[in-house]
Amino acid sequence: MSGQMADGGWQMAQPEAESSPSPITHHPSPRSPGAPYRAGWIHFTNVAPILDSLVLPAGVTAITGVPTQMNAALLSGQVDIANISAVEFIRNADVLEALPDFSVAVLGPVYSVNLFHTRPLEEVRRVALTAQSAMSVALLEVLLRERGLSPVLERAEGEAETLLAQGFDGVLRIGDSALREWYGVVGPLTPETTMTSLPHAARGITVTDLAEEWFRLTGHPFTFAVWAYRKDNPPPPELVQAMREARRDGIGHLADVAQRHARKLGLPERVVQHYLWNFRYHLEAPDRLGLHEFAAKAVPGHAPLTFGPRPGEERTRSAAD
Numbered sequence: 001m002s003g004q005m006a007d008g009g010w011q012m013a014q015p016e017a018e019s020s021p022s023p024i025t026h027h028p029s030p031r032s033p034g035a036p037y038r039a040g041w042i043h044f045t046n047v048a049p050i051l052d053s054l055v056l057p058a059g060v061t062a063i064t065g066v067p068t069q070m071n072a073a074l075l076s077g078q079v080d081i082a083n084i085s086a087v088e089f090i091r092n093a094d095v096l097e098a099l100p101d102f103s104v105a106v107l108g109p110v111y112s113v114n115l116f117h118t119r120p121l122e123e124v125r126r127v128a129l130t131a132q133s134a135m136s137v138a139l140l141e142v143l144l145r146e147r148g149l150s151p152v153l154e155r156a157e158g159e160a161e162t163l164l165a166q167g168f169d170g171v172l173r174i175g176d177s178a179l180r181e182w183y184g185v186v187g188p189l190t191p192e193t194t195m196t197s198l199p200h201a202a203r204g205i206t207v208t209d210l211a212e213e214w215f216r217l218t219g220h221p222f223t224f225a226v227w228a229y230r231k232d233n234p235p236p237p238e239l240v241q242a243m244r245e246a247r248r249d250g251i252g253h254l255a256d257v258a259q260r261h262a263r264k265l266g267l268p269e270r271v272v273q274h275y276l277w278n279f280r281y282h283l284e285a286p287d288r289l290g291l292h293e294f295a296a297k298a299v300p301g302h303a304p305l306t307f308g309p310r311p312g313e314e315r316t317r318s319a320a321d
């Protein structure tokens with residue numbers, strides 16, 4: 001992996017990291033003095049309102065990858081900060097801290113963390129899991145346990161409909177492809193319909209939105225990602241400031257962000273705009289409540305979750321940093 005490319009674009013992490021998401025081992029390679037601060041971004045469409053207009057301050061580089069790649073990159077010390085799956089933050093709460101005001105969270109449906117299934121949930125026997133995701137797998141496990149269900153969970157990549165045709169009766173998908181596949185099953189939107197009025201089932205396939213299920217279970221938001229770093233290696237305040245400015249810009253120009261990404265995704269602008277405004281990007285009190293509740297259910301006995309200083313209260317970094 002290496003840093004931001006000369007044209008300002010992000011370089012993709014090496015694909016082999018995708019197949020080795022866990023277990024995560026701690027081999028932090030300490031940053032030498034004066035070395036760049038390295039960021040690792042999961043650059044799904046849902047973080048476009050934060051990342052698209054981010055201008056990295058001098059001395060900061062960035063790479064991109066899927067969630068399990070960025071989780072591993074942070075824990076192995078290949079990057080210094082990443083928007084990681086919240087469950088990895090919880091599992092590694094002894095060594096990690098998170099920014100206090102950044103999240104990828106939702107209250108209710110998320111549209112892009114979906115279980116596609118061909119039988120009622122209670123009858124699903126064999127579920128294909130994506131190796132890209134840590135969070136959705138942990139969430140699925142919690143939701144299944146709450147219902148007393150224990151289907152066989154297997155790793156398998158590919159389109160949901162293909163895997164369903166191959167004998168899986170459940171397929172878990174996340175991110176942009178899950179959003180596209182969801183719309184492929186339940187769309188299209190008509191002038192009379194809205195995202196929330198689309199059916200959950202069509203053509204013999206039911207789409208269960210895991211964040212919506214979490215909301216039904218707890219009444220809380222679900223926090224998918226936080227921006228974490230090792231406790232002894234916090235980001236330079238200029239980076240956090242630049243991220244806050246980029247987020248303000250992205251949210252302020254959401255229609256433009258949605259238009260750009262709708263084109264890339266091949267989805268109607270209305271769908272992408274709804275998808276994006278639905279996210280909660282500020283790790284507010286309800287998002288933390290949801291995070292703590294999930295932590296208690298998914299990782300009992302975890303170390304206390306710690307968050308960095310709130311905006312305006314940043315530590316002053318010493319010259320030795």
Ligand SMILES: C=C(O[C@@H]1C=C(C(=O)O)C=C[C@H]1O)C(=O)O
Nearest residue numbers: 067085112133134135136175225
């Ligand atoms: C909501 C999503 O959230 C992402 C899902 C993650 C995971 O499944 O591990 C990690 C980070 C999130 O940004 C999504 O990509 O659909």
